[in-house]
Amino acid sequence: MARGRKTVTIRDVADDAGVSLQTVSRVVNGGPNVRPQLRDKVRASIDRLGYVPSLAAQRMSGSRSYIILAINDRERTLADWRERRGTDWVDQMLLGGILTCSKHGYRMMVELIDTHSDHVERELGAAISALQPDGVVLTPPHSENRLITDLLAERGIPFARIGSKQPGPGIAMTMGDEGAAHLATSRLVELGHRSIAMIAGPSQYSLSGWRIEGWKRALAEHGLPHDGLLEGGDFGYESGTRAARALLDRNPHLTAIIASSDQMALAALEVARDRGLHVPRDLSLVSFDNTPIVRFTQPPLTAIDQPIAETVSRAVEQLIARAEHSENDAVIEVTAGLVERSSTALAPAPASGTA
Amino acid sequence: MARGRKTVTIRDVADDAGVSLQTVSRVVNGGPNVRPQLRDKVRASIDRLGYVPSLAAQRMSGSRSYIILAINDRERTLADWRERRGTDWVDQMLLGGILTCSKHGYRMMVELIDTHSDHVERELGAAISALQPDGVVLTPPHSENRLITDLLAERGIPFARIGSKQPGPGIAMTMGDEGAAHLATSRLVELGHRSIAMIAGPSQYSLSGWRIEGWKRALAEHGLPHDGLLEGGDFGYESGTRAARALLDRNPHLTAIIASSDQMALAALEVARDRGLHVPRDLSLVSFDNTPIVRFTQPPLTAIDQPIAETVSRAVEQLIARAEHSENDAVIEVTAGLVERSSTALAPAPASGTA
């Protein structure tokens, strides 16, 4: 029982079409020098027999594995998952990646690796040795981990660092964090806000820094101060609560907060509600990420849309190009947009009498 | 440049340890008859050289590929993704799968396939031929597609059908839909509700039917009617709006709705708000899925928690067991729990004077 019908191999096709293995291989791979007549005959055999080359065999003999590996932070992923926060990285990245891979005849595989562990190298090395991927996509906070990038560079595997601006080795891809923060801040200024705070992400993510820069730059352009208006968080809900409280305690005239993640924005929304502040009448709120959650809060949140899927998709395309004909490293910036919903509004008229 | 350091192969280890290839292979695969002394020596060489067997080579020569393939519905996945609904299947399933796979030395690969297309067979056949997975996880609505299950059965590949109760071929795994619906309904009855409606999922998913059954059974147990209290949806937001409106129009005394997806529950929440009905004071709401979204709505929704990750995890374990030593098919039921939040409350006292 359960005997699988024998697999159709290239040899079966060759026999069926009356040609050599090599000719079939050439047809399959779009080889250049095959007579049209023969090519059609071989194609017919392939269709009739339902032949599909074995990925493993292709990897064995050829130079490519047709596999792109996507590396995620295990710790963060698992935390997100267990606590049922939106695991936005994973699904957006996976879908963007899978689609683009399959468009080019590649496959995407996801690997979870601990950043904090001492054996990042071992874990990554093992994955690479086992899979021998043609390219690797690194997500923060792996993107700027020297141990990782050095290892990949040494092995000569093309890789893309999502959320990094450092030129080479590897392709650096950013999602316009500085510009996005600047955009959000400017928009708030436009709405009349003069005291605009930021809840930043953890400093080990460079994008946290860029967002702070964008925010500061926008404030500076309008001659607004930023002292006491910055709090740090770890992207998680609880840290958002802490940060929002601290900001509101410290700045009685605060009218707007930009949070570096949806979870922290949600927390800020809750803090505002607790204190009887109406969003957006009393306090405007902008978040980063634009995960599905923020459309269904009350009010729905204005958010910077992180184009994760698109970024990964473009990263994959770059990697495949490098796998097939070697190209140079690059720094690529995808721009993020602002999706205005109902958590932002004109700044309240300054309470002239108070404090 | 960019020449990768040559890969460490089993031969390098063999030479280093002064043994034959086969001995190394035995050590790597935990073979039974190797002298401890030699085994340690080989292990030392493996560690020193950082050897990890090539998956492709293992697949080529051995009978296993160490790959589990997870099949998702492309259409639904893409729709969810584009519209930024929570792509709950994908990430929960992926994470549950990846973790369990890697625990056993396997890898999980995700494939998106169109159910509606006429060439499901071709798409799936291609994936199987290329990857030659040791097991396949099918998610609804693929789980009961004869074309797919027949193909897998014929090829002798173990597979698990998530969301199916039909015994064999393949492992059938359900997430206790009938029981969960019964539980939610009973709980509402307990809270004093007498008119409890359901917004069901599309009929092509058998779980839609089971949920309806559980709901009806609970109602019947308490002598409550179900006429006019059922509406169908497609799991999406818009369909939920339509269904909720129809239910409220038709049943003036309606005090509770169970929705077969979070999106539809969200829609119902919005419809209630539009009509000036307070949730949960005037209307109780229970949803299915318990995706991250429902924790942050106002009020947070009571929801049936679909243990997707756990189910997939168990499915993977079953598949691996079958890949290694053949076992019989099975029907496995994982039970879903009810997470009570603030969208459910005691039924309002019947408005005695009205209609």
Add this chain to the structure above:
DNA sequence: GCGCATGTTGTTAGCGTTCTCAAGACTTGT
């Protein structure tokens, strides 16, 4: 001490593909 089971190691032959190189068929310029 002999025969035989059992434990341990090595040898050989593939797995399905692509790469390299060589050989034959067909052009082309003169």
Add this chain to the structure above:
DNA sequence: ACAAGTCTTGAGAACGCTAACAACATGCGC
């Protein structure tokens, strides 16, 4: 019409690993 190329096809090796078997050591009962 002939040499020199170009296009087309095929043969054989190689990729890294495991399965199957062969060979040798070791232990045991008698």
